[in-house]
Amino acid sequence: MTLNRGVYRGRADSDMFIGWAKTPAVDRRFLVAALPTMLAGVAGAAYAVASNLDDPGAGAWKTGALYRATGVLATRPYPMLRVADATAPDGVRSVLIVAQGKCTSALKLPANDGRSYAVAGALIERGARRMIEVPLMLGDWLTPADESAALPPPRIEPLGRKTLAGQIMDTKCFFGVMRPSRGKTHKACASLCIRGGIPPSFWAKGRDGRESVLLMTDPDGGPLGESILPFIADPVRIDGEVFRVDDLLQFRVATHAIARI
Amino acid sequence: MGHQYKAVQWNVAKIVYDLYCLAALAAFIGIFMTVGLAAHPSGHRADPVVLLIRALGTAAFLMLTIVLAIGPLARLSPRFNPMLYNRRHFGVMTFLVAAAHFGLATFWYHASGPLNPFVSLLVSNPLYQSAEGFPFEVFGLAAFAILFVMAATSHDYWLNNLSAPVWKALHMLVYAAFGLLVLHVAYGALMTEKSAIYPALTVAAFAIVAALHLWTGLRERRRDAGMRGVSASDGWIDVCAPADIPDKRAVIAPLPSGERVAIFRDGAKICAMTNACRHQNGPLGEGCIKDGAVTCPWHGWQYRPEDGVSPPPYTEKIATYDTRLSAGRVFVKVRPNAPGQRSQFIMMGAAP
Numbered sequence: 001m002t003l004n005r006g007v008y009r010g011r012a013d014s015d016m017f018i019g020w021a022k023t024p025a026v027d028r029r030f031l032v033a034a035l036p037t038m039l040a041g042v043a044g045a046a047y048a049v050a051s052n053l054d055d056p057g058a059g060a061w062k063t064g065a066l067y068r069a070t071g072v073l074a075t076r077p078y079p080m081l082r083v084a085d086a087t088a089p090d091g092v093r094s095v096l097i098v099a100q101g102k103c104t105s106a107l108k109l110p111a112n113d114g115r116s117y118a119v120a121g122a123l124i125e126r127g128a129r130r131m132i133e134v135p136l137m138l139g140d141w142l143t144p145a146d147e148s149a150a151l152p153p154p155r156i157e158p159l160g161r162k163t164l165a166g167q168i169m170d171t172k173c174f175f176g177v178m179r180p181s182r183g184k185t186h187k188a189c190a191s192l193c194i195r196g197g198i199p200p201s202f203w204a205k206g207r208d209g210r211e212s213v214l215l216m217t218d219p220d221g222g223p224l225g226e227s228i229l230p231f232i233a234d235p236v237r238i239d240g241e242v243f244r245v246d247d248l249l250q251f252r253v254a255t256h257a258i259a260r261i
Numbered sequence: 262m263g264h265q266y267k268a269v270q271w272n273v274a275k276i277v278y279d280l281y282c283l284a285a286l287a288a289f290i291g292i293f294m295t296v297g298l299a300a301h302p303s304g305h306r307a308d309p310v311v312l313l314i315r316a317l318g319t320a321a322f323l324m325l326t327i328v329l330a331i332g333p334l335a336r337l338s339p340r341f342n343p344m345l346y347n348r349r350h351f352g353v354m355t356f357l358v359a360a361a362h363f364g365l366a367t368f369w370y371h372a373s374g375p376l377n378p379f380v381s382l383l384v385s386n387p388l389y390q391s392a393e394g395f396p397f398e399v400f401g402l403a404a405f406a407i408l409f410v411m412a413a414t415s416h417d418y419w420l421n422n423l424s425a426p427v428w429k430a431l432h433m434l435v436y437a438a439f440g441l442l443v444l445h446v447a448y449g450a451l452m453t454e455k456s457a458i459y460p461a462l463t464v465a466a467f468a469i470v471a472a473l474h475l476w477t478g479l480r481e482r483r484r485d486a487g488m489r490g491v492s493a494s495d496g497w498i499d500v501c502a503p504a505d506i507p508d509k510r511a512v513i514a515p516l517p518s519g520e521r522v523a524i525f526r527d528g529a530k531i532c533a534m535t536n537a538c539r540h541q542n543g544p545l546g547e548g549c550i551k552d553g554a555v556t557c558p559w560h561g562w563q564y565r566p567e568d569g570v571s572p573p574p575y576t577e578k579i580a581t582y583d584t585r586l587s588a589g590r591v592f593v594k595v596r597p598n599a600p601g602q603r604s605q606f607i608m609m610g611a612a613p
Contacts, residue, residue: 016339016549018561019274019346030340035281042285042323045462046292049319052456053297056307101373179308183453188385188398189370195385196375230387234394 054183059126059176067123067132069095070145072116074154075109077217077224078199081119081132082151082246088128090155092246095119096131096199098172102189104197106136116145126175128247129213133172159242164251165261166204168216168232170194174201187233194232200224202238202251214242214251227255235261278347282354289323290316310369315450317362322442324355325408326466329439333473335559336480339547342558349415352435356412363405397449404441407434420541429542443467485515497585497592500524503531503609506591511555513546516595521546522582524593525555525566531607532566533582533593539564540577568603 015024023031071083078096085093097119099106110117120141121132134141170193173181180186182203194200200216218224219241240253293316297307331348334341371378371385382402388394411432413419420428446463500514506526513536515521521536523546534555536546543559550556554563554572564571569579578601583594586607598604 016551016556016558017342017346018551018556018558019343020272020561021551023274023343027340027343031343034340039285039288042289043292045323046289046316046319047296048458048462050293050296050312050316052454052458053301053307053315054454054456055301055303056305056311058303058305103373103375105375177308178311179305180311180453184394184397185449185453186370188381188396191385192371192374192376192381 054180056179057126057174057181059124059174059179059181061133061177062123062125065123066120068118068120069130069132070116070118071095072114072151073109073119075111077222077250078197078215079104079107079109081117082154084151088247090152090246092151092154093128093130094246094248096171096175097121098124098131098133098198100133100135102172102193102196102198104199107134109142118143118145124172124175124177129171129175131172131175133177154246155244157244159244159249161239162242162251163237163239164202164204164212164214165235165237166202167235168194168228168258169201169203170232171199171201171215174203174213182233184233191229191232194224195226195229197223200228200232212249214249215245216251216253219252219254221250221252224253225255228258231258231260237261274343275347275350278343279350279354282351286320286324286354286358289320293319310365314362314366314369317358317365318450321355321359321362322446322466324351324358325435325439325442326470328352328355329435329470330473333477336477336544336547337473339558345559346561353412353415356408359405359408363401393452395448397445397447397452400441400445400448404438404445407438407441411435411438417540425537425539425542439470484513485519485521496596497594500591500593502589503586503591503607506531509550511546511548513544514593516593518595520597522593523555524584524591525550527553527566529609530566531584531586531591531609532604533584533606534564534566534569534604535580535582535597537579538562539571539579545579567606568601570601 015026017024017027069081069083071081074080074082080097081095083093083095084091097107098104119132119134120138121134124131124133167182168190169181170190172193173186173190178186178189181190202214202216204212204214206212216224216228237259238251238253239257240251243250243252294309294312297312297316298309300306328348328351331341331344335345367378367382371381374381376384382398386394386396386398388396411434414423414428414431423431443463451460451463498514498516501512503526506512506524508526508528511523511525513521513523522533523536524531524533527550534545536544538545538557538559540557540560540562543557543562545555545557548556548558550566551563553565555566556563562571562577564577564579567581569581571577580597580600581602581604582597583605584607585592585605586609591607
């Protein structure tokens, strides 16, 4: 026996890499082979992760140009402009109004008196759904309009009591500000937006795979409070009344009727 | 070796190392953004800011995985020593990428709301009592705090002032940071994204790091266990024959106390010293003798074999051990000498 069991013999290489000395040829050869392999691995990892991400969802946030809309201002349940639009059901399109950032309470809106106004801001658009994001530094984003547009009063059609499964989201991100805007990684953002007064919406997927997005309100059609915050972005089932109000579906719910799935 | 502190003591190897790291990082972010911004099969395009947050987060996770893999890889093959040499810069780079991810995610998801962004980070998801809904942000924040402390104390100034054992213990927290990052990913991205590739990649990263550490750890444990039963009743242990020690190299022997000792041969001279480098506890016995000095394989710190003192102008000292030759065997005294104390060493009549 020469070596005791357990005695470990040091490296037998003739050359050893020392950072401040010349790199031995054996290490140089290894690095020449290993580094491109590592770069290829890094590129492969980037491709694998980025190419398998979920559908980010539709929608656009058009910050490049100022969008203007004129219509009748409504503040309940949430600030919106009812705009005459021949392509919308019954000729009325609801355009939600939100402030820049996540605090819609920063908007100082006049009373809900049925008068016409012109609103300027960035258009957020997802399919037929529209929203104007008002830049608060723009002093005259809200101006009275002459045309007391001859819009009919809102058409409110009850569609019955429904139990829907889906996810509570904030409308601003969902309409196009953030893509993707669903799931746990977006939960805190959606929660903060809704806490700041941005209207909550309910994204439901039916058994036939059809998707619906409903504006959420309290059982009386008023704004929902912070009691829904713990449920945001989680899979939930909600029992509530569905109404069609102009071109929007409204889901009137009580917080106690929200159940996690 | 640094008795004078400079922000970074650059040399060619460090510059080349950093350039490779930066090139790899740029390639990762560039490919991630290009592929991610291309239209999804649905025709929808992702938000570039959200995508950048994900690219930075993924890069930081991958970088930490590589940082943790380099150590055991270097124990398995000295070919990985060049990657270990400047690992500290790679670690600081990992922190900077994590900081960019943290800053951008906090700004994008939590700023300009009704709450302070840092408060929002902690309260916007209140499901702390839920096993499934637990806020993943908290895991990321804790991991980031550890990476911050490590990056802030990464310089040799802190290594010397905190002392090597404290510094080493502090930097062992990197394993906690890695575990927290795995939880951050598992409770966030893995609960959001549907593709099976994400859990597969996360498990693979964790398994690689765990397997490499287990492999090297068990190997060393097996070696240490081999010395059990070796008598040290007279205060000396029989290590090997002189010819077992390759010239300019060492054998490493565990002592009954659990310490490891490196026994070097430089021609006819056989000297023993602690196996732990004064710098970062690097395994001196896996190094060699260069220009008459024992040279650590990790960062090239040097010590004179007889007294464990760094050659001038440096002043670092490590513990030495006495050696004696008896019946053709090399014996090592189990009690160490004080750091820097000249040891009793073996001078053979002729090189074996």
